[in-house]
Amino acid sequence: MSYRIKIEPGPWQFDVEAGNTLLRAGLAAGIALPHGCRNGACGACKARVVSGQVDPGYFMEGVLSEQEIARGYALMCCARPLSDLTLECRTASGLRDLPVRTLPCRIQKMDLLAPDVMHLTLQFPASERLQFLPGQYIDILLRDGRRRSFSIANAPREDGRIELHIRRVPGGHFTQHVFETLRERDILRIEGPLGTFWLREESGRPVVLLAGGTGFAPLKAIVEGALQKSPVRPMTLFWGARDRAGLYLHELAAGWAATGALGRYVPVLSEPEAADAWSGRTGLVHRAVAADFPDLSGHEVYACGAPAMIEAARRDLTAECSLPEDAFYADPFNFAADSVTP
Ligand SMILES: Cc1cc2nc3c(=O)[nH]c(=O)nc-3n(C[C@H](O)[C@H](O)[C@H](O)COP(=O)(O)OP(=O)(O)OC[C@H]3O[C@@H](n4cnc5c(N)ncnc54)[C@H](O)[C@@H]3O)c2cc1C
Incomplete structure (x- = not known):
């Protein structure tokens, strides 16, 4: 069963399977909805439910104020539709349709930038290229189903490679693996590009x-x-x-x-x-x-x-x-x- 979601101001519409989140379905439909952490923590994907019903899901305390909840706000990364919906959300200016894709990549190079910061260079298959805007991030999809987000540390470049700066978190599930067992030439799976953190080109402000x-x-x-x-x-x-x-x-x-x-x-x-x-x-x-x-x-x-x-x-x-x-x-x-x- 799926529900139809309309975004105001339009003209976007997309369908969401029952049980899926609004954000995941919107991004999969190629609509670059505003978002940040996708964990119910940052609030970047706040939207007002103008009509219809949602299950708001679990999000961190304080991300939506009591007043916002009372006014019908939900987080698109956590909310699941219970009916067809009309949503009002602040669309990011400079929004572009950059498809979110899942791609394999090879660790081309690993360098320590500091005792607790690793520089990874990732190489995609020759036929693939990750299109992104400088400032966006990717998720690394781990074998056990978990995912970890990392900002892309370079602007798009000729060879299509991307760089990450990974700080070791003591006891951290993924970063410990990066520092202790990950090796050059290992294969990772990533999803991206994600996020709406990029320079707003239309503004000339310092x-x-x-x-x-x-x-x-x-x-x-x-x-x-x-x-x-x-x-x-x-x-x-x-x-x-x-x-x-x-x-x-x-x-x-x-x-x-x-x-x-x-x-x-x-x-x-x-x-x-x-x-x-x-x-x-x-x-x-x-x-x-x-x-x-x-x-x-x-x-x-x-x-x-x-x-x-x-x-x-x-x-x-x-x-x-x-x-x-x-x-x-x-x-x-x-x-x-x-x-x-x-
Ligand atoms: C949009 C986005 C972009 C990001 N980009 C980067 C990036 O470019 N570089 C980067 O290094 N990280 C980045 N992060 C953080 C990254 O996604 C992971 O959260 C972090 O690397 C820890 O993962 P882990 O699996 O090692 O630790 P986890 O297993 O997730 O955490 C283990 C425990 O360590 C603690 N912990 C987790 N993270 C931190 C932290 N950052 N500081 C202190 N304690 C912590 C928590 O208490 C947690 O319970 C980004 C996060 C987001 C949401």
Whole structure:
């Protein structure tokens, strides 16, 4: 049995099999609905049910407020239809029909960028190419049915390869495997492209890029994508890490600033080691943005990293620096649903 879903503002329509989520079915139908973590954690896929009924499914506390629930909001990544529906959702500007595909790929290269950050280069079969926008992510489909999301750390390139920056999470199911047993030439299965974290091209507003740890990965892709076009919009990159090793591609970012590709690069350490001999900025990276940009009313901010950093940045930059709520684009690195106890 399937239900028909209409999206307002139109003209999109798609069918969902009973039991499937709205988002999964919409993406499979080639409709690039707005989404982020797909785990009920980030809220990027919020939609209002204008007519019809849904089972809202399990999502994390606080992602939808009491008022939003009362007004009929649901998360498309968790909600399943119980009837035909009309949904109202904020469609991402620059939305394009990039098909979400499942593809095999080979680990072409593995390099340590820092003691706890692995750089993977993935190679697709010669006849296949993953089309994506700089800033999007993929899911790695694990043999046991679990999946893990990773941002693509490069803009599309001639050889079709993609790069990932994977931080080791102590005891982490997948990242432990990456650091201990995964080998070059191993085969992975991925699904992508996913997410709506990309540079909004139609806007000429100056951009602040805000990265925490491996949140640098999609911002690197966005900078590379912007460099393939000219002229480059004014961009400032803030990159926060605990210690110097966490700024695992510091020289690359500093080089962008030195050549004028980036207006400015501001590295910020929260807990530098004595051995780092760090004379740069310290503290929380989003506080450095607030200090340097007291008025963000004419800017866009693209933030990526730990969910707590994203939330603090959204709260402080909108409240203190007049950043419009709709000029804050974020991709929080939420844990996968299977590692969270409902
Ligand atoms: C859209 C998106 C993009 C992402 N991109 C990247 C990326 O480019 N690079 C990257 O390194 N990660 C990224 N992540 C995070 C990644 O998907 C995994 O959650 C992470 O690698 C941990 O997976 P795991 O299987 O090793 O740990 P799990 O087995 O899932 O977790 C084990 C336990 O560790 C804890 N844990 C899990 N993740 C973290 C964490 N990040 N920090 C602290 N504790 C944690 C939890 O308590 C969990 O119970 C992204 C996440 C999302 C949603």
